[in-house]
Amino acid sequence: MSVPVSALETQGLAKRFGGLVATNDVSFRLEKGARHALIGPNGAGKTTFINLLTGVLSPSAGRVLLGGEDITRLKPEARVRRGLVRTFQINQLFADLTPLETLALAVGERLGEGTVWHRPVGGNALAREVDEVAARFGLADVLDMRTDTLPYGKQRLLEIAVAFAWAPRVLLLDEPAAGVPAAERQDILDAIAALPADVAVLLIEHDMGLVFDFAQRISVLVEGALLTEGTPAEIAADRRVKAVYLGEAAHG
Amino acid sequence: MNAQESLKRRARWRVPEIVFWLVAFGALFAPAGKHLLLNEIAILALFALSLDLILGYAGIISLGHAAFFGAGAYAAGIFCKLATPDPTAGLVVAIVAAGALGLATSLLVLRGSDLTRLMVTLAVALVLHEVANALPEWTGGADGLQGMTVGPLLGTFDFDLYGRTAYAYSLAILFVLFLLARRVVRSPFGLSLTAIRRNPLRAAALGVPVHRRLIAAYTLAAAYAGAAGALLAQTTGYVSLDVLEFQRSADVLLTLIIGGVGWLYGGIAGAIAFKILQDVLSSSSPQFWMFWMGIFLVVLALVGRERLAGGVRGLFARMARQ
Numbered sequence: 288m289s290v291p292v293s294a295l296e297t298q299g300l301a302k303r304f305g306g307l308v309a310t311n312d313v314s315f316r317l318e319k320g321a322r323h324a325l326i327g328p329n330g331a332g333k334t335t336f337i338n339l340l341t342g343v344l345s346p347s348a349g350r351v352l353l354g355g356e357d358i359t360r361l362k363p364e365a366r367v368r369r370g371l372v373r374t375f376q377i378n379q380l381f382a383d384l385t386p387l388e389t390l391a392l393a394v395g396e397r398l399g400e401g402t403v404w405h406r407p408v409g410g411n412a413l414a415r416e417v418d419e420v421a422a423r424f425g426l427a428d429v430l431d432m433r434t435d436t437l438p439y440g441k442q443r444l445l446e447i448a449v450a451f452a453w454a455p456r457v458l459l460l461d462e463p464a465a466g467v468p469a470a471e472r473q474d475i476l477d478a479i480a481a482l483p484a485d486v487a488v489l490l491i492e493h494d495m496g497l498v499f500d501f502a503q504r505i506s507v508l509v510e511g512a513l514l515t516e517g518t519p520a521e522i523a524a525d526r527r528v529k530a531v532y533l534g535e536a537a538h539g
Numbered sequence: 540m541n542a543q544e545s546l547k548r549r550a551r552w553r554v555p556e557i558v559f560w561l562v563a564f565g566a567l568f569a570p571a572g573k574h575l576l577l578n579e580i581a582i583l584a585l586f587a588l589s590l591d592l593i594l595g596y597a598g599i600i601s602l603g604h605a606a607f608f609g610a611g612a613y614a615a616g617i618f619c620k621l622a623t624p625d626p627t628a629g630l631v632v633a634i635v636a637a638g639a640l641g642l643a644t645s646l647l648v649l650r651g652s653d654l655t656r657l658m659v660t661l662a663v664a665l666v667l668h669e670v671a672n673a674l675p676e677w678t679g680g681a682d683g684l685q686g687m688t689v690g691p692l693l694g695t696f697d698f699d700l701y702g703r704t705a706y707a708y709s710l711a712i713l714f715v716l717f718l719l720a721r722r723v724v725r726s727p728f729g730l731s732l733t734a735i736r737r738n739p740l741r742a743a744a745l746g747v748p749v750h751r752r753l754i755a756a757y758t759l760a761a762a763y764a765g766a767a768g769a770l771l772a773q774t775t776g777y778v779s780l781d782v783l784e785f786q787r788s789a790d791v792l793l794t795l796i797i798g799g800v801g802w803l804y805g806g807i808a809g810a811i812a813f814k815i816l817q818d819v820l821s822s823s824s825p826q827f828w829m830f831w832m833g834i835f836l837v838v839l840a841l842v843g844r845e846r847l848a849g850g851v852r853g854l855f856a857r858m859a860r861q
C-alpha cells in the first residue's frame with residue numbers, strides 16, 4: 288500500500304545545541320491542505336523545529352521533505368521559492384519600510400522580478416496582487432504608513448500577509464497572535480481561518496485554547512520530542528498532555 | 540490610494556533634486572577659478588555615491604573602498620599609456636577592471652559581522668597597495684605613473700589648465716551614473732537590497748537570494764568607484780600610490796557619513812561639505828585642517844545631522860526675517 292505524498296514531512300529530524308537536544312528524532316507529517324497545530328510549553332523546541340523546516344538552522348540528523356522532495360540541504364530562499372513560507376514569532380518586519388514596500392518585495396520576488404534593476408518597483412500585475420493581499424488582510428488603509436507605526440495587531444497581520452503574498456503551498460505560522468492585545472486578536476484568528484483550503488497550514492502555538500477552533504489535528508512537542516498526535520478531542524482528553532500543561536502552570 | 544499610485548509616487552523626481560542639478564551644471568559657466576575644486580568635489584561625490592550603494596543600500600561597511608578607486612585609476616592610467624589616450628575608452632576599461640575586482644573580492648564580504656567586513660575590506664586595499672608598490676614597471680611604484688597624456692574629450696575638447704573641461708567631464712559622468720543609481724535603488728533589485736540591509740535573515744525568508752544580490756551590489760559599487768578613480772587619473776594626468784591609501788578609504792567613509800547614508804545625495808552633500816571645509820580650513824590653518832575637521836565630526840556625531848541641519852535652517856529663517 289502506498290502512502291500519499293504529504294505536503295511537508297520530517298524523518299528522524301534532530302538538532303543539538305552543544306549538550307542540549309532541542310529537537311529529538313521528530314518524524315512528522317503535514318498533509319496537503321491540512322489545518323494542523325503544533326503545541327508545546329515554552330522552550331519545547333517549537334521555534335527550533337520551524338527553523339529546521341525553513342533552513343535557518345541545519346539539522347544534526349534527519350531529513351525534511353516538501354511534497355515528497357528532499358529539501359534538507361536547500362537554502363531558506365530556495366525553500367520559499369518552492370512554496371514553504373513562514374511567519375516569525377518575534378516581530379521581524381522591516382520597521383522603516385511601508386507595508387506596500389514589504390508586500391511589493393515579496394510579490395516581486397515571486398514574480399521573478401527581483402533582479403530587475405532598470406525600472407521602478409511597480410507594474411500592473413504586481414500592484415494588483417499587492418492590493419489583493421492587502422485587502423484580504425485588512426491592510427489597504429495603512430499601505431503607506433511606516434510599519435513600526437502600525438498597531439501591533441496590524442503588524443502581525445502584515446507578517447502573515449507577506450508570507451501569504453508568496454502564494455505558499457505550506458504556511459508555517461509561529462505564534463501569530465503572541466503579544467497581540469485581546470481587542471485585536473480576533474482579526475488575526477479570522478485571517479487565519481480564512482486562509483485558502485488548498486494551503487497546508489501548520490500553526491505553532493503555546494496557548495492551547497487558541498488552537499482548538501482552528502486545528503483538525505494537533506501534535507504535542509515536549510522537550511524536543513513529539514509526545515503525541517491526534518484530533519483536538521483526543522488531545523484534550525490526553526492525560527499526559529494535561530500533565531505537561533498543568534506542570535507548566537504549576538511552575539510558572 | 541491603491542498600490543499602483545503609491546508605487547508611482549515613490550519614483551517621482553522632487554523639486555530640490557532638479558534645482559540641485561541645474562545649479563551643478565550652471566556652475567560650468569561660472570568664471571574660471573573654482574573649476575578644479577568643483578572637479579574634485581564631483582569625483583569625491585561619485586566615489587562616495589559608490590560607497591553609499593553598498594553601505595546605505597546593501598548594508599556592507601567597508602574600510603577599503605579605495606581598492607576599487609585605485610584599481611580604476613591605474614587601469615585608466617595604464618590604458619592611456621599603452622593603448623589609446625581617448626578618455627572615454629579609458630573610463631570604460633577602468634569601470635570593467637574595478638568591477639571585475641569587486642566581483643572577485645565580493646565573496647569575502649558575504650559572510651561575517653561588520654567587524655570582519657571592516658577587516659577584510661581593509662586587508663584587500665592594503666594588499667593592492669603593496670602590489671602596486673611592488674610593480675613599478677607598471678605603476679611607477681612610489682614615483683607614481685608618469686607620462687600620461689590624456690587626449691581631448693570626445694576627440695574635441697582639450698583638458699584646460701583651469702579645469703573647466705575636467706569639471707564638465709566629471710560632472711557629466713557623475714550625473715549619468717547618479718541617474719543609473721537612482722534607477723537601481725528604486726527598482727525591485729534595489730528594494731531587495733534595502734531589505735537585506737535591514738535584516739538579511741528576514742529577506743531570505745521572503746525568498747530573496749541574499750548572497751547573489753550582495754555580489755551584484757558589491758560589483759556595481761566597485762565599478763562606480765573605478766569610474767571615480769579613472770576620472771581623477773584622467774583629469775589630473777597622474778596616478779600615485781595614494782589612490783590606494785587607507786586615508787582615501789577613510790575620507791570617503793567620512794564624506795558619506797557627513798552627508799548621510801542611504802539616500803544617494805549623501806555622497807554629494809558630503810563631498811561638497813568635505814571639500815569646502817578642506818579648502819577653507821587648509822588655507823586658514825594649513826597644518827591644522829585635520830584638527831578642525833576632527834572637531835567638526837565630533838560635533839556632528841554629538842549633535843546629530845538632523846539637528847545640525849535643522850539648526851542651520853532655523854538660523855537662515857531668522858536671518859531672513861530680520
Ligand SMILES: Nc1ncnc2c1ncn2[C@@H]1O[C@H](COP(=O)(O)OP(=O)(O)O)[C@@H](O)[C@H]1O
Nearest residue numbers: 304307309327328329330331332333334335336
Ligand atoms: N540558537 C540556539 N542556541 C542554543 N540554544 C538554543 C538556540 N535556539 C533555541 N535554543 C534552546 O532550545 C530550546 C528550544 O527553544 P525554542 O525552539 O525557542 O522553544 P519554543 O519555541 O518551543 O519556546 C530552548 O531550551 C532554547 O533555549
Ligand SMILES: [Mg+2]
Nearest residue numbers: 333334335376
Ligand atoms: Mg517559540
